[in-house]
Amino acid sequence: MRDFGNKPFWREKPLEAMSSQEWESLCDGCGRCCLNKLEDWDSGEIAWTNVGCQLLDGHACRCRDYENRQATVPDCVALDAAKVRELTWLPPTCAYRLVGEGRDLYWWHHLISGDRETVHEAGISVRDRTVSEVGMELEDYEAYVAAWPGENPMDDAA
Numbered sequence: 001m002r003d004f005g006n007k008p009f010w011r012e013k014p015l016e017a018m019s020s021q022e023w024e025s026l027c028d029g030c031g032r033c034c035l036n037k038l039e040d041w042d043s044g045e046i047a048w049t050n051v052g053c054q055l056l057d058g059h060a061c062r063c064r065d066y067e068n069r070q071a072t073v074p075d076c077v078a079l080d081a082a083k084v085r086e087l088t089w090l091p092p093t094c095a096y097r098l099v100g101e102g103r104d105l106y107w108w109h110h111l112i113s114g115d116r117e118t119v120h121e122a123g124i125s126v127r128d129r130t131v132s133e134v135g136m137e138l139e140d141y142e143a144y145v146a147a148w149p150g151e152n153p154m155d156d157a158a
């Protein structure tokens with residue numbers, strides 16, 4: 001058996017080796033991946049919007065029906081290690097993406113801070129910054145294109 005030592009699991013284990021409990025704990029609860037994106041059919045370029053999925057609680061930044069979400073939202077992506085490495089649109093602050101790229105978690109992540117509020121206090125989460133897709137027509141989405149879900153404020157701070 002491999003010895004992962006005393007370092008925190010995300011610094012030692014590849015995504016593929018994490019237990020389901022470790023995997024779930026890695027999500028920082030930012031909610032960015034629950035925002036709708038627009039894709040340019042010609043270039044494949046992605047534009048983020050601040051339009052939240054119908055099941056997103058825009059304050060808690062949580063899925064309202066996580067266990068059964070795919071019954072309501074069939075195209076909700078269930079992340080696994082392979083998908084993290086394959087998807088090009090995961091937000092740059094996403095903990096899965098960071099760890100998948102061999103990077104560490106930032107101070108606001110609850111596994112570092114010990115507090116699930118710090119992701120909100122740091123302005124990383126979508127808290128109170130979204131509108132719901134419910135009742136919205138596709139052609140209206142362009143009015144809600146937003147850059148911040150695709151940005152990492154720590155890149156500017158570096």
Ligand code: SF4
Nearest residue numbers: 027028030031033094
């Ligand atoms: S973007 Fe990543 S860290 Fe944030 S809620 Fe989605 S899966 Fe979790």
Ligand code: SF4
Nearest residue numbers: 034053056063069076
């Ligand atoms: S179904 Fe839930 S987890 Fe999936 S995108 Fe919507 S709010 Fe997020």
